[in-house]
Amino acid sequence: MRTRHPISENLDSLIACRSCDLLLDRVIPPPGKVARCPRCHHVLISNKRNVIDNTLAGALSTAILMVAAIFFPFIALDEAGLHRDASVMDAVGAFADGWSAPLTIAVAAFIVVIPVTRAAALIYALLPLRLGRRPAGGAARSFRLAMALKPWSMAEIFIVGVAVALIKVTDLADVSLGPSFWAFSALIVVVVFENSTLCEWTIWRLLDPKRR
Amino acid sequence: MAIAGPQETITAREAGLVSCDNCGTLAPLGSRAVCTRCHATLHSRRPNSAQRVWAWLIAGIICYIPANLYPMLLTNTFGRVSEGTIVGGAIELFEYGAWFVAVVVIVASVVIPVAKFVVIAMLMLGVRYGSRLSAHRRMQLYEITEFIGRWSMIDVFVVAILTALVQLGFIASINPGPAAVAFALSVVFTMLAAQSFDPRLIWDTLEEPQARARR
Numbered sequence: 288m289r290t291r292h293p294i295s296e297n298l299d300s301l302i303a304c305r306s307c308d309l310l311l312d313r314v315i316p317p318p319g320k321v322a323r324c325p326r327c328h329h330v331l332i333s334n335k336r337n338v339i340d341n342t343l344a345g346a347l348s349t350a351i352l353m354v355a356a357i358f359f360p361f362i363a364l365d366e367a368g369l370h371r372d373a374s375v376m377d378a379v380g381a382f383a384d385g386w387s388a389p390l391t392i393a394v395a396a397f398i399v400v401i402p403v404t405r406a407a408a409l410i411y412a413l414l415p416l417r418l419g420r421r422p423a424g425g426a427a428r429s430f431r432l433a434m435a436l437k438p439w440s441m442a443e444i445f446i447v448g449v450a451v452a453l454i455k456v457t458d459l460a461d462v463s464l465g466p467s468f469w470a471f472s473a474l475i476v477v478v479v480f481e482n483s484t485l486c487e488w489t490i491w492r493l494l495d496p497k498r499r
Numbered sequence: 500m501a502i503a504g505p506q507e508t509i510t511a512r513e514a515g516l517v518s519c520d521n522c523g524t525l526a527p528l529g530s531r532a533v534c535t536r537c538h539a540t541l542h543s544r545r546p547n548s549a550q551r552v553w554a555w556l557i558a559g560i561i562c563y564i565p566a567n568l569y570p571m572l573l574t575n576t577f578g579r580v581s582e583g584t585i586v587g588g589a590i591e592l593f594e595y596g597a598w599f600v601a602v603v604v605i606v607a608s609v610v611i612p613v614a615k616f617v618v619i620a621m622l623m624l625g626v627r628y629g630s631r632l633s634a635h636r637r638m639q640l641y642e643i644t645e646f647i648g649r650w651s652m653i654d655v656f657v658v659a660i661l662t663a664l665v666q667l668g669f670i671a672s673i674n675p676g677p678a679a680v681a682f683a684l685s686v687v688f689t690m691l692a693a694q695s696f697d698p699r700l701i702w703d704t705l706e707e708p709q710a711r712a713r714r
Binding site for chain 1: 508509510511512513514516518520521522523524525526536537538539543588592595597600603604634635638645648649650652653654655656657658659660661662663664665666667668670671674675677679680683687690694698699701702703
């Protein structure tokens with residue numbers, strides 16, 4: 288991959304590095320390989336196998352696990368004959384009293400609303416492609432939304448927070464974990480899997496109406 | 500893949516092109532405002548990057564001060580209320596002997612936020628005045644900062660879970676303190692500062708002599 292000066296040629300044969308703006312000839316790497324920018328080493332294209340299948344699988348698993356995580360008990364505490372159950376919704380509502388109320392909305396967004404919205408947006412954008420149809424209207428906007436929300440989707444961070452909280456509490460009382468905790472833990476694995484299989488560049492190309 | 504020498508490199512902007520920040524589609528510079536493929540607004544460099552980064556960064560630092568001074572947790576045991584700050588909570592964990600968790604808390608709530616403030620400020624000063632660090636090193640710092648910033652939210656979630664779980668009436672109850680809100684705001688503002696930073700600015704300074712010669 289080398290940079291070239293004449294720009295008169297077809298723009299589709301070129302690619303600019305998103306991270307340093309270097310203009311390069313577009314060379315799609317062989318399946319399973321990654322093309323990096325020669326100047327800043329940012330990933331340009333990672334030609335993953337089954338991008339659509341894997342991303343859809345990740346989004347569907349997120350949606351299913353999230354339903355389980357919300358409706359099953361998350362964690363329970365026993366001390367001196369007293370029993371206390373907490374669901375994910377209780378954790379969301381922890382800040383609901385007083386002036387910290389806006390934080391409730393933020394926590395709900397970070398651990399439930401944004402992960403679910405991302406999954407829905409990815410399914411909407413990619414399912415028609417998987418079924419061999421034309422992309423749905425607004426598929427590009429939908430995929431753009433999913434990408435923009437990525438840093439704000441914090442389900443996996445929440446689970447690490449749970450682990451820290453558990454260690455703080457185990458001295459105080461007996462703690463038992465509900466099915467919802469395991470659903471959330473499985474969610475981390477799914478998120479990691481999804482992040483390692485998603486190639487934005489490939490999906491954008493597949494979504495492009497001109498190329499279909 | 501042959502690496503082009505520095506004299507051969509040309510950026511999309513120098514070639515009169517703009518690459519969509521969102522989907523990477525190339526378009527002639529200034530021809531249209533919106534990307535044909537994904538409908539995102541096109542700009543060669545993120546607009547007002549410097550002002551936005553400084554504004555979010557300063558807001559993040561300001562919020563970080565009450566986040567450390569006020570209590571994060573209000574613990575009520577048998578009628579006695581004790582207040583725990585971020586650092587105080589970590590010290591308590593050390594005293595329990597929960598070394599690993601104490602280190603996780605200190606790293607997520609103190610080391611990462613402070614390192615983020617320093618790195619973002621350093622990147623901005625480097626763009627403005629030049630830096631002793633190579634562009635590569637600064638690029639790595641930027642990528643690490645962007646990747647790791649969200650993890651500071653751990654402490655806010657810990658407070659949320661403890662509050663939801665430990666509500667045993669007179670025996671023990673835990674409630675969030677004012678620092679939880681300030682800390683969450685600080686993390687969000689610093690994430691926005693990192694997102695407003697345009698990494699292309701790191702590399703633009705390297706091209707300046709050529710760009711000036713062309714003008």
